[in-house]
Amino acid sequence: MSDRGEVVLRAEKLCKVYPSQGGDLEILRGVDLLVHRGELISIMGASGVGKSTLLNLLGTLDQPTAGRLWIHDTDVLALPADRLAEFRNRHLGFVFQVHHLLPEFSALENVMMPALIGRRRGTEVERRATDLLVRVGLEDRLHHRPGELSGGECQRVAMVRALVLQPQVVLADEPSGNLDEDTSARMHALIRSLARDFDQAFVIMTHDRALAESADRMGRLEAGRLHFPTDSRPGESP
Ligand SMILES: Nc1ncnc2c1ncn2[C@@H]1O[C@H](COP(=O)(O)OP(=O)(O)O)[C@@H](O)[C@H]1O
Numbered sequence: 639m640s641d642r643g644e645v646v647l648r649a650e651k652l653c654k655v656y657p658s659q660g661g662d663l664e665i666l667r668g669v670d671l672l673v674h675r676g677e678l679i680s681i682m683g684a685s686g687v688g689k690s691t692l693l694n695l696l697g698t699l700d701q702p703t704a705g706r707l708w709i710h711d712t713d714v715l716a717l718p719a720d721r722l723a724e725f726r727n728r729h730l731g732f733v734f735q736v737h738h739l740l741p742e743f744s745a746l747e748n749v750m751m752p753a754l755i756g757r758r759r760g761t762e763v764e765r766r767a768t769d770l771l772v773r774v775g776l777e778d779r780l781h782h783r784p785g786e787l788s789g790g791e792c793q794r795v796a797m798v799r800a801l802v803l804q805p806q807v808v809l810a811d812e813p814s815g816n817l818d819e820d821t822s823a824r825m826h827a828l829i830r831s832l833a834r835d836f837d838q839a840f841v842i843m844t845h846d847r848a849l850a851e852s853a854d855r856m857g858r859l860e861a862g863r864l865h866f867p868t869d870s871r872p873g874e875s876p
């Protein structure tokens with residue numbers, strides 16, 4: 639729909655088959671998805687249904703067995719491996735259930751890492767990283783290492799790290815999966831306000847109904863397909 643604005647990600651008929659001894663495992667059987675600029679999309683589904691598999695495909699971390707994927711106007715599956723890494727670094731942000739912060743580095747250094755890898759200018763990056771950490775309430779934790787932070791604080795650092803290069807699409811895999819209820823509610827509010835203020839799209843895989851329902855659109859992954867039950871355009875096939 640044109641009133642939803644620019645499409646930042648388009649997936650068409652994504653399939654994923656894992657070969658296994660007992661026969662092929664068909665996990666995704668033709669997933670279609672359109673993500674618009676600044677849109678918050680949640681995707682719910684039972685454990686083992688393929689949420690992480692789909693997130694890895696959308697994030698170009700894994701290749702589909704079949705299907706097509708565009709991010710902005712780039713046909714990402716046609717990119718050679720070396721360009722793909724750079725493309726991913728520039729256009730996508732990731733938040734995983736396990737935060738993967740580097741234990742030897744401070745919160746601020748962890749947040750700056752993707753930018754330093756992308757060879758952005760240090761002072762500018764440091765300012766943005768600091769601003770984001772302040773924004774998520776970690777102004778007194780800039781120089782703490784992950785071991786000196788709580789689980790919720792680590793998750794906020796990981797969230798901010800995903801945003802530091804201002805990607806138009808942020809992919810989150812059960813971002814509040816390991817957090818208690820209060821901390822996870824704060825994480826949800828944070829995601830909503832970030833999406834709104836920075837006009838970044840979020841695709842969030844979750845089995846947390848409260849988080850899912852706070853999204854602009856709520857999808858459900860079931861039997862290898864993605865449905866949008868409350869949407870008047872089911873699945874939003876392009
Ligand atoms: N690399 C792999 N090889 C074989 N099977 C896999 C692989 N990754 C995931 N699976 C299987 O695919 C299914 C979906 O996994 P996953 O995407 O992690 O589900 P979810 O994130 O929804 O819990 C599971 O049954 C899992 O065992």
Ligand SMILES: [Mg+2]
Binds near residue numbers: 689690691811
């Ligand atoms: Mg998963």
